[in-house]
Amino acid sequence: MNGEDARATCMLAVERLTVAYGRTVAVQGIDLRVEVGQVVCLIGANGAGKTTLMRALSGLLRPEAGHIRLEGADITGQPPHRIAALGMRHVPEGRQIFAGLTVAENLALGAWLEDESAEIARRLEQVLALFPRLRERLAQMAGSMSGGEQQMLALGRALMGAPRLLLLDEPSMGLAPLFVEEIFGIIEELKREGRTILLVEQNASAALEVADYAYVLETGRIVLQGPAVQVAQDPAVLAAYLGG
Amino acid sequence: MLAQQLINGVLLGASYALFALGFTLMFGVLRVINLTYGFYFSAGAFAALFLTRDAGLGIWAALPLAAVTAGLIAVALDWLLLAPLRRKRAPELASLMVTLGGVLALYSAATAILGPDIRRLPPGLVDGTVFELAGLRVATPQLFILVASFVLVGALVWLLNFTRLGLAIRAMAENPDAAGLMGIDTGRTAALVSFVAGCLAGAGGVLIGLNFNAIHPYMGESMMLRGFVVVIVGGLGDIRGALIAGLALGVVEVLTAGYVDSGLKEAVAFAILVAVLWTRPSGLFGRPALRRA
Incomplete structure (x- = not known):
């Protein structure tokens, strides 16, 4: 892919992003990309920094360092209403x-x-x-x-x-199994419509099933990334998140 | 006699309710007990004094202008005192203390500049005709106060429930973060809420100044104590509660003054406050988990 195409197809580009919550650094120099039309999932244990990252992306938290670009526009440190106006919606x-x-x-x-x-x-x-x-x-x-x-x-x-980009933070958390199934059915449907989604989930198996690409977050750092099918077969992921 | 007292009580209570509405709105949306609120009341009364005495305006023109002046002062003070704390997400106690310090500084500065004496509105501002109906007496100024209170309360209810801005304000009262995620500029909405609340306080100052014909820099302070009774009994952040509690407080004060002792009316008001909180800690209408604007 040449540079021109990369800009045209990249919805979200996060570069060396660091976010602190009070005195604790919750996200430490993360790089992450979401391409147009892709469903990208972010898995990790509680406290890995997933929600902090999402809140920084939509402007609810101000990053300490790094850059966030939405369709090429630098939105780092912008207030939530401006980022929403550019087409990001955070659930x-x-x-x-x-x-x-x-x-x-x-x-x-x-x-x-x-x-x-x-x-x-x-x-x-x-x-x-x-x-x-x-x-x-x-x-x-x-x-x-x-x-x-x-x-x-x-x-x-x-x-x-x-939304041009939809951020979903733990959409299945605390729901009865029937609702979890329904929510993931909806995410499948949104994917078929060609929507671009960044999904954070503790239900790793369901998330990896629906996603095209996956990142694994541990204590504020990306420890593994790749096409979701590959990440789902990684021995460490199997052991830690898929109960294998 | 009793019917007359009830009418006087409702008239007084209407301006209490008006005053308390702005206070409860500010708390409901901005989540801060803003003690500078009483100052907007004094500011509105003084603005009306200058507008009628020095600029020669009639009361119908002076009331909205004085209210808007108080509203602008409220926006400026919010920006100066509270906006920096909001940006840092400071704890509520810090905001409370900042407004306490701020309001004491404002009152003493106003007293230094304007003098502590009690001022009177120009005579004949509202003609003093007294209507008599079935033995009940209502003077024109009282009627003016009643009409103005109802119009302003009606305007607030309309603003909150039937306008786009009102929807944004209610969303922000429910969940400021989520309101921002919807694309609502929460900083601007906060400023507008301060403006609306300041207008209500200022209008309350004009009406009470008219009712008692006594205007002085600290008048907002004694009003603030009543404002507390009204919003706490009504449930902090609850518009309907503030309306009912405001009217009730006016009636209770007038009845206490009429049948017991006028020196006791404040004692009774605060005894009610304590009794309500003992039995219902979030107020008569307040629901702890659900905030409403």
Whole structure:
């Protein structure tokens, strides 16, 4: 691939990124790439720095050093609303829905940056087609739904922003097995639509199954990377994350 | 007699509610107990004094202008005192202490510049006609206060529930990080919330100044104590709670003054505060896990 193509197909490029949480350095000089149309997953134990990395990417944390480029534009240290305006949507760990607002209001907030009401209506139809369960609950308080439904709302809310890059942080965490299956079904569906996704998961086997490319994070550093099929067969990964 | 007292109580309570609404809105969205809030009340009253006495404006023009002045002061103080702490994600206690220091400095500076004396609005600002209906007396200034309070409260409810800005404000009250991820400029929204809250405090200052016809730099301080009773009894951050508690406090004060002893009205107000917190630590309407704006 020549340089010209690399720029055209690279959605996210992270270079030597270091992020500190208080005094602890949680992410230490990470390099990572997500190509357009790719699903990339990031696996690692609790406390490996996965969520810290995601929060730095979407602007919720300010990196200490390094660069983050979204489609070539340097977004390092930008506030979340600017990064969102450039097309990144982050579904944060623990969902972070607006619990005291209705489902409809949550979805409307997802399309906050879109002024065209016809476009908002079109996206809403798309999202409700993907999550039919939300349609019956539009007038309900978001916080009164089950965890799995809230996760669907968090995903739907992000999709209302028509993201060019979707960050998913632990979408299956704390959900009943049936919902976990449903969420991964949705991620498969989004992949088929050609969306670009960076996925953080503790459910390593499901994540490696859906992903094209994988990174393994340990105590703030990338210790292994490669096509997901290869990473899934790595003996160390098998032992540590896949219960093999 | 009782009906008359109730009317007076509701009139007084309407301006308490108005004042407390801005305070509870500020807390609900910015998560800070902002003690400079009482100063905006004094600032609004003084702005109205200057606008009517020196610039010769009528009350209908002076009220919105004074409210906007107080709102702008609120934005400036928020930017000066609290925005740096928000950027550093400082603990709430630091913000509380900064606003405590800030408001004491502001009151004493205002007293040094304006003098401690009690000022009066120009006579005849609102004509003093007294209406009598079925033996109940309501003076025009009181009617003005009631109408202005209802209009302002209505405007706030409309802003929060039926506008795009209101949706952003409610989202930020729920979850500031997630609001930022939606593309909402949380810094700008915080400034707008400060402005709206400052306007409400300033309007409250004008109306109370009109009701008692007494304006002095520290007037915001005694109001702030009532503001605390109202928002804590109503549930911090709860708009509906502040409305009900504000009206109730006005009625309780007037009834205490009328039937017991006017010197006891504050004692009764604070006894109620303590009693409510003993039985319901998050206020009458407050729900601990769910914040509402």
